[in-house]
Structures are given as structure tokens and as C-alpha cells.
């Protein structure tokens with residue numbers, strides 16, 4: 237993915253100001269930066285939650301800058317949210333099945349007649365959800381209502397729902413926030429497996445440098461809506477411009 241000269245304004249606030257960044261196939265890229273740097277806005281712009289003010293978001297040769305939000309999954313892009321977005325009253329399995337929405341449910345008449353095409357779609361959805369349940373070790377919670385689950389498990393379910401869309405590119409917004417150190421270590425293993433076993437490219441906005449150092453190939457530090465520094469986790473963390481940005485100097 238190539239993001240070029242991207243901008244996003246809220247009233248008079250320039251949340252993203254001429255942002256350029258590349259995401260390489262197969263990498264784990266971490267986006268860090270002080271509060272208000274524009275990290276979440278960048279994820280929201282790329283995944284089309286917010287309309288951009290200008291620029292291009294090129295993925296596999298197509299500019300997604302004006303694609304409607306509900307079509308973004310069809311391009312092979314999935315995401316999780318800073319404040320988990322699940323259907324709390326539904327079970328884990330039902331939430332995962334909702335992730336399969338992009339593969340369709342057949343025509344209405346096919347659903348009423350329960351044609352073989354509809355049965356095949358449902359079977360494929362269930363098989364994929366079961367595979368994700370196994371991959372993320374969620375089988376104990378399969379039939380639990382999301383609202384009844386501990387916070388850490390809900391975060392994993394949200395990750396699972398994103399994986400059910402079988403994305404090529406996965407965006408995670410602060411995946412470690414609210415997790416304890418043990419859950420964060422577990423998350424690091426899963427991110428590694430998502431990249432290595434499933435071959436999915438991962439971009440995560442994250443403040444937890446233990447997670448960033450454990451899994452990221454490359455780090456981008458944002459400040460004031462643009463890229464301030466780029467490199468390995470160690471390079472970026474020791475960059476004087478990054479240190480100054482965090483200190484607010």
C-alpha cells in the first residue's frame with residue numbers, strides 16, 4: 237500500500253497533514269507517536285471510516301481514497317478498533333460469522349429456497365469461523381455472549397472477526413491497550429503467527445513499546461499528522477526528534 241500526500245481535517249484541526257507512507261507486503265509495521273499525532277485518524281482514513289480531505293491510498297494499483305467504508309473488506313482490508321466494536325448481545329460464533337459478511341449470503345430467493353449456493357456459503361463461513369476459533373484458542377468461549385467475556389478475550393474475539401474476512405492487510409488500533417503483560421505477550425505470538433502462518437500484512441498503532449519491539453519489522457513515528465521518523469524499533473526509539481516529540485519540546 238502507498239499512502240500519498242494524505243490529509244484529513246476536522247473543522248480547523250489538521251489531523252493528517254500531507255502524510256506519505258508505504259506498507260510492504262508481509263511486514264508488521266508499527267505506527268507510534270505522542271497523543272494527538274494523527275495515528276488513529278490515519279487508520280480511520282485508510283479504512284474509510286472518515287472521508288479524507290485529499291491524497292491517495294493506493295492498494296494493489298487501486299486508489300481507495302473514496303471507496304465507501306462498507307466496501308473496504310472486499311479489497312482484502314480488515315481492522316480492529318481502539319474501543320472494541322463487537323455485537324455485545326451476540327455470541328462469539330455469531331460475531332465471527334458477521335465477519336464473513338463480505339462473502340455474501342446469496343440472493344433473497346436463494347435464501348428462502350435454501351439453494352445449494354446458500355448452503356455452501358454458510359458452510360464456508362462456519363468452517364472459516366471454526367478455523368479462526370482454533371487459531372486464536374477461543375473454543376472455550378465459542379457460545380458465550382460477548383458482553384459476559386473478560387476484556388482481554390473480547391479483544392481477541394475482535395481480532396478473530398477481522399481474520400474471518402480473510403484479509404491481506406490487517407490494521408490494529410492499539411491492540412495491547414487494556415491488556416495485562418501476560419496477555420500482551422500472548423498477543424505478540426498471535427501477531428507473529430498472523431504474519432508468518434496466515435501471510436497477512438499487519439499495521440498496528442501502538443503505544444506499548446514492548447509489543448512494538450517484539451513484533452514490528454519497521455516503525456513509523458508520527459507527529460502533527462505526518463511522518464517524523466522511520467526505521468527499526470531501536471532506531472526510531474533512539475531518534476532525538478522522536479524523543480523531543482514525546483517530551484513535547
Ligand SMILES: Nc1ncnc2c1ncn2[C@@H]1O[C@H](COP(=O)(O)OP(=O)(O)OP(=O)(O)O)[C@@H](O)[C@H]1O
Pocket residue numbers: 246249250251269270271272273274275276277278
Ligand atoms: N472525530 C474527531 N473530531 C474532531 N477532531 C478529531 C477527531 N478525531 C481526532 N481529532 C483530532 O485530530 C488530531 C489527531 O487525533 P488522533 O486521534 O488521530 O491522534 P492519535 O495519534 O491517535 O492520538 P492518541 O494516541 O491519543 O490516540 C487531534 O488533534 C484530535 O483532537
